[in-house]
Amino acid sequence: MTPTDSPTSSARTTYGAVLGSPYVARLLGGTLVGRLPNGMAPVAIVLLVSTDGGTLAFGGLLSALYGLASALSQPVKGRLMDRHGQTRISGPAAILNSAALLTLPATGTTSSPALATVIVVLGGLAAPPLEAGLRALWPSVLPDPVRRHTALALDTGTQGLLYITGPLLVAALTTAHNPSLALVVTAVLGLAGTALVLTAPPSRTWKPVPGGLSRTSDRLFSGQLVALFVALVGVGVAIGGMNVWAVAMAERHDTDLLAGVLPAAFSTGSFLGGLLYGHRTWPGTPTRQLLTGTVGFALGWLPLLTLPTPAPATAAAIVPGAFLTLIVARAFTITDTLAPPTRTTEAYAWLILSIGVGQAAGTALAGRLADHPHTLAALPAAGATLALAVLLPARPGRTPAHCGRHRRHCAPVGTAG
Template sequence: MADHQPATAPPTATYGAVLGSRHVGRLLAGTLTGRLPNSMVPVGLVLWITGGGGSLAFAGMLAALYGLASGLSQPVKGRLMDRHGQTRVSAPAVLLNAGCLASLPLIGAGGQPTVVTAVVGVAGLFTPPLEAGLRALWPTVLPDVGRRRVVQALDTGSQGLLYIVGPLLASWLATAHGPDTALTTTAALGLMGTAVVLTSAPSQTWRPPAAGGAAGSGRLMSTGLIQLFTALAGTGFAFGAMNVWAAGMAGTHGLAMFSGVLPAAFSTGSLLGSLIYARRARPGTPATQLITTSALFLLGWMPLLTQPDPRTAIVFTAIPGLFFTLIITNGFHTVDVLAPPSRTTEAYAWLILSVGTGQAAGTALAAALATRLYVLAALPAAGAATALTILTLARRNLASTSPRGRHRRPRHHRKHQVNLPSHESDTYAPVVGRPGHQTVRNGSPAGTSAAAKQAWLATARGQQEQRAARARADWFGMAPQEGTRAEAAPQWRTP
């Protein structure tokens, strides 16, 4: 067995070190700028339609259509990105999106409703998939696991600011310069931010891992991923219901600003949670952390059931926000474990869609129960409880999907091995279990000497220990050893 090399010290994972890493600041700033239209367009559309004499109902329908079209198209765009790269997907998407938004002032708020609806729908369908694309870039930009988890937490936490800055910016532009200017500026910001990302070296050179063998050609939707996405829809439900509860609190206490202050407190807590999470060690697997943070998220909603006064409500709303970012971040980490390497961007897009769908459902149900403030206060906790229940029941399926037992090479590879000796044409991989508990099956051909078999087993065990060390490093946030994937199983060669 080869001697082990001494472990090197992990790179520093401080905020300064991470943000100072090459390409990190540019990718974060570009993605946040490019995603500002997601929060600006709904407000801008409402102000544009109502300012032109249209009805609030039609304006609300357009805002909902834009968000729905954007969310439902995410998995398709993620799949295309996995196949063709980021530039070929996001570049035409952002051009169509920005073009549609910029054309709305030319059509006019009083234009044909059918035409306006069609343009808004197309704009939503072609929102560039920047969030899923950025998640796919981080392993390339930051190979170190510790630094990558810091930037992923900062990425998720900072996105909450989009829904504070975006509506305020759209409202200010519409008030100061008119709704037409607000829509045009929104289109320009999306185009500029996406261009910053797509012209960066990591985005231009990124390609997904080749889809070869069992890991790459398997279906995306495993049982674990379906359960994960369903649970995260419950998390999104809590967030959507909270927005309506905030509006109910504002109406009850006669404080109109509370409809914006309470969601802002939640987003502030989310950002603080990401900063704390990025600085702390994270023991346990992503699935364990996901269940733990979901339990804390549920507990964070409980104080709202006491119907607090307005000032206390601000503090209470920030508490569950502390854990919202942690749930989403660990959800992405769990996707990394469960999804085929060649389809991670598509899997990220499904996660984003799941949270967004749950948020829409929470908003709709809470709006239907808007007159019952006590029920509104309980809806976020109900969504969080649903998510925790599903995650707890799915714990075994959320673990690593490493193959257990013997697995023959795929049949379509065997036709290339017909001229190989019999002992090379049918190779078996070692059995892989939890790190530290692996077993190695003797894959040497029958009839060989005992010494040769022992030598083969020694080599196999050595490689198995290296894989286990890398797995432990990845789970516990330590510096990974050389390489990020397990090597192929040792094959027998005639001595």
């Protein structure tokens, strides 16, 4: 769905109707399960290093490398899916990713740091591009733009479940057993979810749009799309910084469960925000909604600067999370508008890359700042401020350079709503 195709305020649907549509529940559920390694592996890696006697800085570095490798490889895999379909790319990737996660505990992260680093990078590079693939499937699965709008909000909002269930599951498995078991469970869930998606008919039969007649018509990047992606790097920095801040809070208060509870609180806000956003249509253009969400996201991090105790910190983490779904959903909508139809999956992958690079940078920087509580607590707000500083002058989406896959006419995004 494109911005100009957004349903009017009188158009309504229900989550039940969307989930009851053929294959929607299976695709959404399979993607969530298949992407659980994204929410589990970074936390499990940090805890594994800590259990092996390593430092938080090294654990943060490995976690960041996993996220960075996963993010950097997304556009390549997205481009390959645009050419060869989803099954041939995501299937082998999921197998390699799970193999790396299963191998890591046996290497000894402190006794063989170089080998552990190689395995983590390979695992990240092989992370299957399920999110970009799902976004590419929605138009064929849900031709109705009203239901597609609700599905996009539900899709984006339920991603928060990855970072609720994932960190909590890792924390619980580590507390009851050890981080090694958490990585085994992560690998198994990743394989199972990917298989559920790839065996569904919409994924098996999906074919990309044929290439254009000229290179110009297939050109991906424009100034506005680049600005959008740079802003999303700032959003990722905030998320990455928050994850390490949670681990530091757990160590400071001698409560291991906080390492999972605080990211889960943030993701709970994202999930609730997604439900509210998808329940109805909202006034304003997609660009204006994106800016509004980014302002709320930035302001939501400010309470962390007071170094709150665990209970207030948990409550405070919900607030910025509530605005994340709006930011990501509108970013995907604007990306669809600005990208050529022959490279839609790749464009989605670049969007995911931008957030992933920011998250990896935020994780690595936060690891270095672990001994400076005030600076560490300020990092998420700094990342969100960077995003806002880029978006305000650029206002991406107002004058698209390309028509999106589902647009009937080229028109400025600013004309919608």
